[in-house]
Amino acid sequence: MKKLRLTLSLLVLIGITTSCDDFLSEVPDNRTQLDTPQKISEILVNAYPQASYMDFAETMSDNAFDSENLTGTTIKNSQNYNWEELDDVQRDTPSFYWDACYSAIAHANQAIEAIDKLGNPANLNAQRGEALMARAYSHFMLVSIFSQRYNPATAKTDLGIPYILQPETVLLKKYTRNTVEEVFDNLEKDIELGLQFVGDDYDQPKFHFNKAAAKAFASRFYLVKGDWDKVLANSDNLSSQPDGKLRSIIGYNLLDTTTRFNIYSQASENSNLLVVSTSSLYNRTIRSNRFGLTGAERNTVFGTATNLFNKAWLYSSFSSNGSITIFLPKFVEYFKYTNANAGIGLPYVTNVLLSNEELFLNKIEAHIMKNELSTANAEMEYFLSTRTTGFSPTADKVTEARVVAKYPVVADEFTPFYSLTPVQASYIKAVAELRRIEFIHEGLRWFDIKRFNLKVTHKIYNKPNNVLVKDDLRRAIQIPLYVTNTGVEKNPR
Template identity: 35%
Template sequence: MKRNHILLGVLALGTLFSSCTFLDKMPDSRTELNRADKIERLLVTAYPTLMPMGFVEHRTDNVEDNGPKFEDSNLENHEGFYWESNSGTDWDTETNFWSTCYDAIMTANQALESIEELGSPRELEHSRGEALLCRAYTHFLMVNVFAQAYNGRTSQRDIGIPYFLTPEKSIKEQAKRLSVAEVYAQIERDLQAGMPLIDDERYVQPMYHFTTRAAKAFATQFYCYYEKWDKAKKYADEVLGTGAVAGIRDVAAYSRFTNVLEVTLAYIDPRSISNIMLQTTRSLWGRGLRHVRFAHSGRIAQNETYRSGGGWGHSLVHYDLLYGGAERIFTPKLTEIFEITNIAAQTGQPHIVAMPFDVDKVLLWRAEARVMLKDYDGAAADLSAWYLSKGGRAGDVATITKAYSTEVTNDTTEEEREVIEKRLKTIAKPLHPKFDLEAGTQTLMMQAVLHARRVLTVHEGTRWDDIKRFGIEITHTPADGKAMVLRVDDHRRALQIPASIRNAGMQGNPGY
């Protein structure tokens, strides 16, 4: 599909989706949870209704300043680009994210408490499992925003977040912030306790819940972040199998579509074998990522993401499903879905349907695990499967690592030096993780994994996690100022606890 064939179909979204099931909401029957069906309905609201993409994506190297000729009208984009805390409190902000996550955790805790009060009947084991997974997942999202990345060297000392285990009614002064290591240990306890209890048959709309497969996909991501790559590979194998991987997203098939809406619906189709779990959020990010001043530009696409060369060869031709001009390029996977709540007034709520877990993501998490376990051929096979699905070429360890090599020798030509200098600023930025990563093949294969994941998750905010986890320094250059560098140990990699929460007595992050 050519870019000039993508037409705006957003105006039709309100009518089309005003009664769609994935925007349905269940009543909060929290005050009288005396039956299994009430607890099941309550758990629909135990998933956070906001993802951090709307306030972390612009903190990454996926965007640049296109200059003052474009309107600087999105405050979250501006503040993110300058690595500042959000001054607002609504929509896609740190404050709203904390609030929605806290609400989700309290809902999960209320369900767990009510199950216990009912005597933990066997018929509610699956609900207990779902509640534990929701609690683990939401704390996982929060700790990766408001704390430094987990690592085995400093996380016993690094300040994390509270881990809420009871259905509190409000933030209390005694809500103690645990260390990052303590938070991760509790996430693991909830994850391991919850996974065996899940019963996929109990879900009416399984794609919007923690099914067994979704739980294992989450476990794959969690154990990559937890530096337990053997466990990450174990769970990835259980999701993907050990043979040819089915369900890698076939973006070439999207070429038959003629507008933004159709591409979006293909990405979030609950019937797609590519999707593992979908998550409905209340968000304006579908508008925010289209702003031009601070944007994923044509230059970045050409040199670092969609159209850059890499382990896949010259380009990923099937990924050229883009909309926009040279200053702003995006894949329409996160188009806003507007839910009309007042038909007469044509007013309602904007939503984004996020894809926290799909086959592509699990495949690249497994590739990461294989690199860390030094199974380089296995990692090359996973990467090659992904490359081929996006129009690239397959590669072996030698050809993939060559694409990211920055070694300079006495025989290096001036032309090769220029290529290396460019790589160091674009697709092979130096890695400084706080875990052991050997120079040579291991580092180069990890660069390949990070590059593929960066392309895969553009607009989704998870590049921020990789920047933190792998100690990647990035530079933002305002059009009217000098370059700014986010150093490896910069305190701004852990976003500040919202002011309202600090005012209620919670300890803030140091350095702000």
């Protein structure tokens, strides 16, 4: 593998908005002062990427359409929609997210090193578990975005991302861009060890890798790897009817508009397992982007035809421009003033990184792949009952015949690295549609498009369609230009 040179300021960015000069003027060894549990806990607050992937991931998916609102056209939104390398490196871009992830990894590594130097005392087990899970999460998101999908047949040679296991102590260091297989091996080690130690003793547990969040992340990781037993082992805290653990869409619809926007990402919401405050403008751009969820295409995602029972979904949407573009109430901006007198500050949006909804759908998918269809039927039926208008417990039953009829097998459509029987293919398609609808705007659809190798067609007003074919090299977002300019190998195109 090719040896690479990465500058410290690019790979381990302690402050993603800090200038290069300011960064290089910092004392490089201040991490050696992490000599108490309190200090280690404080640094772990920053071990989570304070940037959002949701805008660019969602725009690349088949949840985005051309509203033909030419006045809403922006370079960034257009480049995302066309799977192009972005010129922009500011908020809500792959470059910004790359920096935020490696900054989070740097903080996690500093905490791990400090714990090691203290002799790994038992009273720091929870911090060690959190640091390991946080390090794994950022690396997992990076490899999911900047590499091709995980496939054990090609993972030995597919380009991954640098997996950083130690804090940086020199300005220039040689790195290897690990293969996808090496990244996944390291991820599994961090996750398995982290699960042993992670705890729940936090003032605000939803902002940390608590036990439930750690298991939810592990379920996502093992879903991608195709280890169905471990997916189920990490979702055992959800029954087949997890009453009170999924967000109540019916209850949301009874709330006033302001509360509906606020509640989705709140730590007090039972279904939310891990939330993070991100430097993001997504609450603004989701309302005005030319390429996004449009009123004209609402039924493509939320029409009765996408419901197994051919009934209306309970999800409701809003619009700021006469339904040219529409959005669900998931994001609220908090503007943090850095200079109140001058009106200067930074916008933040809280993102839900892990939830019981995702964990439950992962569980259903694992049951399908283990051919435990009766269990999958019961779980899908429960999920649909909480999201379907006029659900009838007697008439609206999930059966194999119903799923196969609703989601017929299309040749060469869903092609994960593992094989699917025709019945499994229909069920997997059904669950993928549930996940698509549930996590609209949140970017998770893009990761399903990658792991199932789905074709995406983006229509463009007065131009030919842009098609992302199977195994398209553009599925691996290009490494940021300012990083590749230092010698890091680019993703092939």
